[in-house]
Amino acid sequence: MNAPGKQADGVSVGPPLWLLAELTYRCPLQCPYCSNPLDFSSADQELTTEQWVDVLRQGRTMGAAQLGFSGGEPLVRQDLSELISEARHLGYYSNLITSGLGLNADKVEAFAEAGLDHIQVSFQASDPELNNAVAGSRKAFDQKLAMARAVKEAGYPMVLNFVIHRHNIHQMNDIIALCDKLGADYVELATCQYYGWAFKNREGLMPSRAQLEKAEAEVNAYRARLLDAGSAMKLIFVTPDYYEERPKACMNGWGSLFLTVAPDGTALPCHSARILPIDFPNVTEMSMKDIWYNSPGFNHYRGDSWMPEPCRSCDEKGKDFGGCRCQAYMLTGNADNADPVCGKSPHHDRILSARRAADHATAGIEELTFRNAENSRLFFRS
Amino acid sequence: MAKTPKLRRGFRFQWEPAQESYVLLYPEGMVKLNGSAGAILKEVDGERSVETIVATLEQAFPDAGPLAKDVEAFLQEAANQHWIEMV
Numbered sequence: 001m002n003a004p005g006k007q008a009d010g011v012s013v014g015p016p017l018w019l020l021a022e023l024t025y026r027c028p029l030q031c032p033y034c035s036n037p038l039d040f041s042s043a044d045q046e047l048t049t050e051q052w053v054d055v056l057r058q059g060r061t062m063g064a065a066q067l068g069f070s071g072g073e074p075l076v077r078q079d080l081s082e083l084i085s086e087a088r089h090l091g092y093y094s095n096l097i098t099s100g101l102g103l104n105a106d107k108v109e110a111f112a113e114a115g116l117d118h119i120q121v122s123f124q125a126s127d128p129e130l131n132n133a134v135a136g137s138r139k140a141f142d143q144k145l146a147m148a149r150a151v152k153e154a155g156y157p158m159v160l161n162f163v164i165h166r167h168n169i170h171q172m173n174d175i176i177a178l179c180d181k182l183g184a185d186y187v188e189l190a191t192c193q194y195y196g197w198a199f200k201n202r203e204g205l206m207p208s209r210a211q212l213e214k215a216e217a218e219v220n221a222y223r224a225r226l227l228d229a230g231s232a233m234k235l236i237f238v239t240p241d242y243y244e245e246r247p248k249a250c251m252n253g254w255g256s257l258f259l260t261v262a263p264d265g266t267a268l269p270c271h272s273a274r275i276l277p278i279d280f281p282n283v284t285e286m287s288m289k290d291i292w293y294n295s296p297g298f299n300h301y302r303g304d305s306w307m308p309e310p311c312r313s314c315d316e317k318g319k320d321f322g323g324c325r326c327q328a329y330m331l332t333g334n335a336d337n338a339d340p341v342c343g344k345s346p347h348h349d350r351i352l353s354a355r356r357a358a359d360h361a362t363a364g365i366e367e368l369t370f371r372n373a374e375n376s377r378l379f380f381r382s
Numbered sequence: 383m384a385k386t387p388k389l390r391r392g393f394r395f396q397w398e399p400a401q402e403s404y405v406l407l408y409p410e411g412m413v414k415l416n417g418s419a420g421a422i423l424k425e426v427d428g429e430r431s432v433e434t435i436v437a438t439l440e441q442a443f444p445d446a447g448p449l450a451k452d453v454e455a456f457l458q459e460a461a462n463q464h465w466i467e468m469v
Contacts, residue, residue, distance in 0.1 A: 062400070063401065065412055117392065117409070159410075
């Protein structure tokens with residue numbers, strides 16, 4: 001980063017190049033792998049239109065160039081078009097991350113006119129039966145297909161996202177064929193990351209290593225065929241870090257590039273971090289510049305002076321930053337610890353036992369805990 | 383090359399003051415461009431041919447010598463990456 005970085009404990013901090021605006025936690029779907037917090041229904045306050053506009057302006061001034069509108073389902077916000085206009089005016093590249101529910105061809109056109117750059121439609125499977133079972137909605141699949149086509153017709157790049165888990169991982173060829181038929185530019189085949197509701201449902205979602213290897217081979221073979229055919233469709237296969245021996249460089253480092261603003265204005269270094277026992281600032285109480293460069297929450301895991309062993313003396317700490325703080329917290333009870341995905345972690349056995357469980361899991365989709373307000377209330381009542 | 387390069391659908395090229403460089407933005411992605419890549423893509427507008435772009439750059443950077451080879455190589459790589467299309 002060439003930008004003049006401010007100093008926090010001697011650590012050089014660059015600008016937040018990515019801003020994720022989680023406009024709402026409201027959503028018509030109930031996907032059991034949702035990354036929203038389990039107790040989302042306890043945070044039902046949402047920033048006003050004016051407050052979101054202010055967030056966009058501050059973020060852009062600080063250097064943010066990529067902007068994600070997500071949620072929940074961002075389409076439930078009636079002011080989405082206004083926010084898109086503002087984003088375009090400010091010079092953001094704006095991405096709408098949507099289930100496609102609540103979308104129609106007129107809105108797709110109107111958003112394009114307002115300056116939206118990209119709409120990503122998420123699917124749950126390649127066929128209506130499984131898709132709708134996972135989404136907890138009877139009509140989701142047909143609507144998603146129609147919206148994917150409308151997105152293409154309106155001239156956007158087509159990006160389709162499939163969250164992959166043990167109940168749809170066998171559909172890899174069908175999923176890619178569907179995307180090819182729809183004329184997708186990018187296909188994200190993202191195996192579940194175990195945060196939020198996905199962590200709660202991990203045993204019912206995590207594929208076995210055998211399933212994963214078969215899927216990866218199918219993706220690679222399909223990719224080779226696309227290359228031979230001169231297709232520009234790009235397949236992005238995200239493997240679950242539970243099958244790695246070294247942790248991911250989560251968010252490219254804490255407070256390094258990404259700034260998330262949750263529906264109630266809480267500013268976070270990633271969309272999962274509000275589960276951590278850390279006091280995160282709110283955009284209604286502090287400027288975003290102050291939040292990013294000076295708040296204790298954002299400075300908490302910058303640099304490496306916070307690291308205990310085995311990270312402290314590890315020669316890869318500059319590469320992976322000790323992995324994911326949320327994963328360390330969920331699996332060891334202490335967010336300072338090395339991410340247990342790492343083979344050097346004293347808690348790596350927790351990953352190994354999850355892998356063993358995946359080899360023997362038998363639970364059906366109906367046994368998963370679906371993400372809805374009723375189930376959410378169970379998590380924050382106690 | 384008589385062909386005309388244009389940015390692929392969904393790609394946007396712009397100057398970013400915070401990064402002090404030109405960037406290429408696309409769905410959920412951003413490439414920070416070095417000086418010469420930025421200078422070449424700045425001329426890509428879907429109207430001007432590769433020849434015209436080379437001539438423009440040679441005029442703008444007279445000390446750089448003949449640029450056709452470098453420009454064509456970069457545009458070929460950009461096409462391979464599906465950042466641009468040749469029409």
